[in-house]
Amino acid sequence: MIAPIISAPVPVWEERQRMSEATAVEPERRVVRNAEKSRYDVFFDGELAGFTEYIERDDDTDFIHTEIDEAFAGKGLGGVLAKGALEDVIARGRTITAHCPFIRGYLGKHPEYDAHVTGKGVAS
DSSP, X not given: OOOOOOOOXXXXXXXXXXXXXXXXOOOOEEEEEEGGGTEEEEEETTEEEEEEEEEEETTEEEEEEEEEOGGGTTSSHHHHHHHHHHHHHHHTTOEEEEOSHXXXXXXXXXXXXXXXXXXXXXXX
């Protein structure tokens, strides 16, 4: 008679972690400057999910309005959009003004941008 091979059971949390690592594919989140429409677009798996509009004056970019489509709510895309747009503005050597309540709120939670914001690190 052959003895059965007995293996130690794998803890459930470990099995779940292995399964999620094997099957989890992060959806693509991408921010693109759309200069023709004076806005930054955020895409979720290739679909336009929202945008933030701006006005450029001299060396300043003034964010005036942000929208995320309801179909994409709860996916953190507002923060992805704000960060991507702000990083691009800074990389282009511009200052930031935020008349848009969403971008202004984001800046309030991210002091790392203060040096580039009119009225904070940049004199008005």
